[in-house]
Amino acid sequence: MSEDRLAFAERAVPRYTSYPTAPHFHAGVDADVYASWLAALDPDATLSLYLHVPFCTTLCTYCGCHTQAVNRREPIDAYLEGLLAEVELVASHTRARRVTRIHWGGGTPTMLGLPGMEQVVEHIAARFDLSGLAEHAIELDPRGLDQELARGLARLGITRASLGAQDFNADVQHAIGRIQPFDVVKAGVSHLREAGVDCINLDLMYGLPHQDSDKLERSLLLAHSLGPDRIALFGYAHVPWMRKQQKLINEEWLPGAQARLEQAEAARRLLAGLGYTAIGLDHFTQPDDALAVAARLGRLGRNFQGYTDETADAIIGLGCSSIGSLPQGFVQNQPDTRGYRNTIKQGRFATVRGLQLTDDDRRRGAVIERLMCDFSVIVPADLLPDALPTLMPLMEAGMVLVRGRRVTMTARGRPFVRVVAAAFDAWLAKAGRHSAAV
Structure with a gap:
């Protein structure tokens, strides 16, 4: 690699899932501002709902998400009450009713349990119009994905599932605190397809501890063998100043800038050779996938969920730390679960920061x-x-x-x-x- 490319690879820059990016959000955009923005939405505006569930059974050391480990039902039930109340609060502040997408993220959204998730969907359906729902997607941890859960998700109306695979090499999995053999992911994919959830995404990463191009190639070939519609290959972001659990990763285990770039480019060549269409920086899809079609038509978009063919007029973030995007700007909820629940319980939005666009x-x-x-x-x-x-x-x-x-x-x-x-x-x-x- 030439020195100029190495220097560019090492440069620290945002991921640009928004502009301006989230570090510039400020407290001047608060609950009252958000309420006024919702009220200003056209009654015919379309909505995309993002539901954030910030719980996992254990924390993976590589994770950069807003999540926490819980082993008791009480905080989950309390959080569920907050989500239901927030859905009602949003509905009471906007005349817009047409929901075109629902996306569950986390954390591990299924920590709510199927009954809890059903409550949320029923609550949404009673207050919004889901007749034009184009996609109902969820992010899943394959380690908890059995046949019963897959069938329950299908009954819930889930149409797309993204499974966090990360890497299939044992030493890499051990280093990132996420032990999930390939057969676990394979079984999860099989359960989903048997239940009728046909759109499958697999999320992998490069730049992980102990990872090299050969190990990454092995993981990608195994992922490909499952026939996913999409493969997302994200670069691991080592930000221990933001995510304390990443301090458990020995930085000497991490590939350097040159190795990261070699991994990314080797992966791109491999996936192209397997017939995938490269979408933007880090997505690879089947040629007839909706993202590939959107890219060919110049309609591909990018938001806080990554690359998308999303066309909704507003993204409504529900749950702690979730980010919403409205015509006026961005809003973000309180990241602390207790603070989020208490604020919503008082009948106020949990918006603590945001940014009005110029x-x-x-x-x-x-x-x-x-x-x-x-x-x-x-x-x-x-x-x-x-x-x-x-x-x-x-x-x-x-x-x-x-x-x-x-x-x-x-x-x-x-x-x-x-x-x-x-x-x-x-x-x-x-x-x-x-x-x-x-």
């Missing part, structure tokens, strides 16, 4: 989203001059082409698209610490 934010956000999705964008004339000093080294390295106002990533430069996106980020200098670009 016209400049929207224009820059559009440029960054198209770069992250299409690797090419026509930049507004007034935004390009300030970005050129950052782009110039990438242009000289053959990673970026600038022709007039069009900025395009070359095939060689695509792994560094986050670095190019950062050239248009007016907030970047005010940000905190970020993970490596590759």
Whole structure:
């Protein structure tokens, strides 16, 4: 690898699942602001609901999610009450009723139990219109996915399941605190398909402790053998200053910048050879998948759930730490479960921070989203001059082409698209610490 590529790979930049990014959210956008934004939604606006369940049976050391380990039912039941109350609170503040998507994330959403999840869905269905629901998705831990749970999820209306596979090598699994042999994931996929949940995503990672290109290739080939519709391959973000459990990972076990880049590029070549269509930075799909179709039509999007063909007018975040996206800007709930429950119980939104978008934010956000999705964008004339000093080294390295106002990533430069996106980020200098670009 040339030294310039290595330097770009080591650069710390945001993942750009939003713009401006979450570190810039502030307390000035509070519960009252959120309530006013909901009230302003058009009655015909479409909604996407994101439900965050912040519980797991144990904490994996690699995890960067807002979650906690629980072994008692009481906090889960109390949290369920909060979710139900928040659904009702949202419904009472907006005239918009048309829900097009529901997405369960976590943590491990199934920690609520099937009866609890059924309560939530029934609560939503009683207050919103689900007749146009295009997708009902959930993130799953394969270790708890048996036949009974799979059948229950199908009855619930789940149409897409994302299984956290991460890696199938025993030494890597041990290092990240997540022991799940391949046969466990294989059985989970089989249970889902037998139950009628046909859309299967597998989530894997590169850059994990003890991982190398050969081990990653083995994991990807095993994942491919399960016939998933989508494979997401995320770069492990080592951020122990944000996630305390990551301090248990010995940094000497982590592959360096060069090894990470080699893993990412080897994986991309392998998956292309297996017939997958590369989507954006880290997704690979079957050619007829909805994401692949959206990418070909220039309609691929990016939000807090990653790459999407989402078209809803607003994303409503439900649960502690969840983030919502409305035409006016972003909102985020209280991350502490007890604080979240107590606030909702008082009949107030648990919004503790957010950000109202300016016209400049929207224009820059559009440029960054198209770069992250299409690797090419026509930049507004007034935004390009300030970005050129950052782009110039990438242009000289053959990673970026600038022709007039069009900025395009070359095939060689695509792994560094986050670095190019950062050239248009007016907030970047005010940000905190970020993970490596590759």
